[in-house]
Amino acid sequence: MSSNGTDLTVGFVSSSVAVLLFGSNFVPLKKYDTGDGMFLQWVLCAAIWLIAVMVNLILHCPKFWPFAMVGGCIWATGN
Numbered sequence: 001m002s003s004n005g006t007d008l009t010v011g012f013v014s015s016s017v018a019v020l021l022f023g024s025n026f027v028p029l030k031k032y033d034t035g036d037g038m039f040l041q042w043v044l045c046a047a048i049w050l051i052a053v054m055v056n057l058i059l060h061c062p063k064f065w066p067f068a069m070v071g072g073c074i075w076a077t078g079n
Contacts, residue, residue, distance in 0.1 A: 025044070
């Protein structure tokens with residue numbers, strides 16, 4: 001079993017990686033004309049949802065934490 005300090009470290013490292021990767025997901029698209037961006041945003045959201053569903057099924061549907069939806073709602077509202 002890991003200690004709370006290790007869990008905290010893993011959490012901060014994971015958050016840092018997420019900030020870098022999610023913040024740079026639009027960089028490759030700068031060289032393409034995306035129009036108004038609505039279709040692009042829809043495809044991006046659908047792809048993220050599909051990957052999340054696949055991971056959820058691979059992990060055999062782990063316990064769902066409703067508080068985790070807050071981050072998703074804030075992200076969706078910001079987009």
